[in-house]
Amino acid sequence: MVQLDKPDDFLIATGESNRLQDFVDAVFAAHGLNWRDHVETDPAFLRPTDIAISRGDPTKAKEKLGWQASHKMRDVARLMVEADTKAHAGS
Numbered sequence: 001m002v003q004l005d006k007p008d009d010f011l012i013a014t015g016e017s018n019r020l021q022d023f024v025d026a027v028f029a030a031h032g033l034n035w036r037d038h039v040e041t042d043p044a045f046l047r048p049t050d051i052a053i054s055r056g057d058p059t060k061a062k063e064k065l066g067w068q069a070s071h072k073m074r075d076v077a078r079l080m081v082e083a084d085t086k087a088h089a090g091s
Contacts, residue, residue, distance in 0.1 A: 001065065013056025014069040014076075020051075026077035 001010060021035075028035035061067045071079065 004064075008064070010061045010065065010067075011056045011058060012061060012067070012069075013058045014072050015055065015058050016072060017053050017055040018073045019053050023073060023077055026074045027081055030078040030081035 024035050024039065028038065058068065
């Protein structure tokens with residue numbers, strides 16, 4: 001991106017569809033936990049405008065940069081947990 005002659009915006013994404021629940025599940029699973037044992041939900045706080053499922057389209061990054069994701073969402077969640085755990089190990 002920084003080597004382009006002209007600045008541009010790119011969406012860096014896997015291109016796969018995921019629910020927020022899937023991400024939460026992956027993060028808790030990386031800790032060996034079931035999120036349902038630790039999270040309470042209240043339908044009264046759900047908004048009809050909230051995004052239920054999201055997916056980023058990385059086509060432009062692939063076409064213009066030759067970039068594509070090498071990890072899926074579950075891998076990224078696990079790697080984030082591992083990095084955070086390592087960073088706080090000495091705290």
